[in-house]
Amino acid sequence: MKNKTMLNRRDFLKIGGAGLAGAALLGVAGCGGGGGSGSSGPKVSVGSKKFTEQILLGEMYAQAFEDKGYDVTRKLNLGSEQVMDKALQDGTIDLYPEYTGTAYVAILGKPPESYPKTEEETYKQVAEYYKNRKDTQMQMLEPAPFENNYGIVMLTDTANEMNIKTLDDLAAKSGDLIFSSYSEFQNRSDGYDNMKQHYPKLDFKEIKIVNDLGIRYKALAEGEADVGIGFTTDGQLASPKLKVIKDTKVIWPKYYPAPVVLQSFLDENPDAKKILNSVDQSLNAKTMREMNGAVDLEQKDYEDVARQHLEEAGVIKS
Amino acid sequence: MNEFMNVLQRPDFIENVRIHIEYLVFATLIGILISIPVAILVYRSPSTSTAAINVGNIGRAVPSLAVLVLMFPIFGLGFDSALFALTLVAIPPILINAVVGLRQVSPQILDSAKGMGLSGRQILSGIQVPIAAPIIFAGIRTSAVQVVASATLATFIGGGGLGDYIVEGYQRNSTAIALAGAISVAVLAFITEAGFWGLERTFTPKGLRIAQKRGRARK
Numbered sequence: 001m002k003n004k005t006m007l008n009r010r011d012f013l014k015i016g017g018a019g020l021a022g023a024a025l026l027g028v029a030g031c032g033g034g035g036g037s038g039s040s041g042p043k044v045s046v047g048s049k050k051f052t053e054q055i056l057l058g059e060m061y062a063q064a065f066e067d068k069g070y071d072v073t074r075k076l077n078l079g080s081e082q083v084m085d086k087a088l089q090d091g092t093i094d095l096y097p098e099y100t101g102t103a104y105v106a107i108l109g110k111p112p113e114s115y116p117k118t119e120e121e122t123y124k125q126v127a128e129y130y131k132n133r134k135d136t137q138m139q140m141l142e143p144a145p146f147e148n149n150y151g152i153v154m155l156t157d158t159a160n161e162m163n164i165k166t167l168d169d170l171a172a173k174s175g176d177l178i179f180s181s182y183s184e185f186q187n188r189s190d191g192y193d194n195m196k197q198h199y200p201k202l203d204f205k206e207i208k209i210v211n212d213l214g215i216r217y218k219a220l221a222e223g224e225a226d227v228g229i230g231f232t233t234d235g236q237l238a239s240p241k242l243k244v245i246k247d248t249k250v251i252w253p254k255y256y257p258a259p260v261v262l263q264s265f266l267d268e269n270p271d272a273k274k275i276l277n278s279v280d281q282s283l284n285a286k287t288m289r290e291m292n293g294a295v296d297l298e299q300k301d302y303e304d305v306a307r308q309h310l311e312e313a314g315v316i317k318s
Numbered sequence: 319m320n321e322f323m324n325v326l327q328r329p330d331f332i333e334n335v336r337i338h339i340e341y342l343v344f345a346t347l348i349g350i351l352i353s354i355p356v357a358i359l360v361y362r363s364p365s366t367s368t369a370a371i372n373v374g375n376i377g378r379a380v381p382s383l384a385v386l387v388l389m390f391p392i393f394g395l396g397f398d399s400a401l402f403a404l405t406l407v408a409i410p411p412i413l414i415n416a417v418v419g420l421r422q423v424s425p426q427i428l429d430s431a432k433g434m435g436l437s438g439r440q441i442l443s444g445i446q447v448p449i450a451a452p453i454i455f456a457g458i459r460t461s462a463v464q465v466v467a468s469a470t471l472a473t474f475i476g477g478g479g480l481g482d483y484i485v486e487g488y489q490r491n492s493t494a495i496a497l498a499g500a501i502s503v504a505v506l507a508f509i510t511e512a513g514f515w516g517l518e519r520t521f522t523p524k525g526l527r528i529a530q531k532r533g534r535a536r537k
Contacts, residue, residue, distance in 0.1 A: 215387070222391065224395045224476075
């Protein structure tokens with residue numbers, strides 16, 4: 001009889017395992033779609049990290065290339081900066097979108113405290129590094145005109161009531177407020193400690209660690225927390241009900257997205273630069289928030305969202 | 319390795335271990351308090367037993383993460399939402415095993431108990447529950463280990479626990495931090511498994527243990 005229960009349990013594990021394997025397969029199949037259209041134009045392999053904004057950027061680059069007759073391979077669910085950089089070096093991808101600040105810290109390996117105060121200077125240093133790389137030559141093209149930085153967020157009504165406009169105002173009143181944050185931000189050097197250093201009055205009544213972005217926003221809406229942390233291009237921020245509190249002291253590096261492209265690919269395809277730029281220049285913080293929101297909150301297909309934007313902006317033919 | 323040790327020495331580490339153990343204890347306990355009475359209510363009739371087992375199986379199929387997110391508007395951020403979801407995780411294995419365990423007590427034994435003049439209640443508490451105890455305990459053990467594993471999800475709704483480190487490791491791309499969380503969970507699961515195995519042995523009636531041994535010897 002003991003055996004019987006063990007069997008039950010094992011069966012359960014087996015079923016669970018099969019379910020997981022099935023889900024994984026589905027996931028792979030889901031991401032593998034949308035390959036080249038079989039044209040015989042020049043080949044390009046577009047990569048991105050696996051979160052919504054990156055996938056959208058990658059997809060938009062891919063569609064813009066297709067529009068100009070390229071044969072596009074999509075690899076839109078790769079991993080971290082390091083993985084992306086390796087994928088470029090071994091030629092798995094020809095390009096991917098990276099944030100200037102991320103490249104500064106993760107690829108150049110510079111300490112986050114040393115970051116330049118302006119976007120221009122950040123870009124200059126990063127671009128120079130890519131250009132002069134010994135291993136594989138790359139270029140970081142001109143960044144898109146919007147930033148995806150940390151965003152300290154409050155309900156617009158609450159912020160107005162308490163007359164909080166800047167992080168200084170927030171710090172002064174933080175003793176009455178609950179902050180919902182996430183593990184990484186609380187523990188990495190440029191995160192909460194950095195914030196506290198620059199705004200010394202900061203001392204929240206309570207800090208709740210909520211490791212899910214969507215639930216952090218929900219917690220704000222439900223009044224479970226007064227202040228939350230997200231990113232400035234989150235889809236939720238398209239709503240006027242939420243407000244990003246101004247960081248007047250510029251305590252974070254500048255995170256503007258820009259394509260990092262293999263030099264060899266640029267040499268072979270002189271029009272590539274123009275194609276990528278046309279995508280980036282069609283974007284701004286508002287459109288990016290709306291697109292992120294369409295995918296994350298309205299569950300729209302990222303391919304459709306990307307196509308709709310590019311057509312409306314006249315980047316590709318409709 | 320250094321980073322790994324650093325995590326174990328953080329002031330919040332002990333706190334998170336404590337929260338994780340609280341999830342284990344409370345979710346399993348509430349799970350037992352709900353499942354056993356329900357099992358006793360339904361086991362007599364085949365149709366209600368089947369219904370209970372099916373409900374239990376459906377319960378197993380619902381992802382804990384989904385429950386967490388659904389409970390959020392009711393219980394808010396933190397411990398309560400997570401405990402509710404984890405109790406739902408704990409119930410099915412106990413319920414199913416208790417129903418199956420109570421039903422598989424051999425009719426001959428029940429007949430002889432009746433023949434000795436025992437009342438229904440006496441048969442339940444003196445014969446059926448002890449004979450079913452090993453199976454019920456196997457269910458509780460399964461639940462407890464599942465709760466330990468699932469409690470890592472509490473981190474997504476501000477419930478704390480060792481999942482904090484697993485997610486932090488993932489977010490910061492640091493295997494050391496993620497491992498510090500994952501290995502702690504594994505150790506906790508192992509201790510739970512071993513502890514319940516001991517309990518299971520203690521609660522198996524002596525006669526049953528001898529019968530089990532004989533059965534094994536004969537093979």
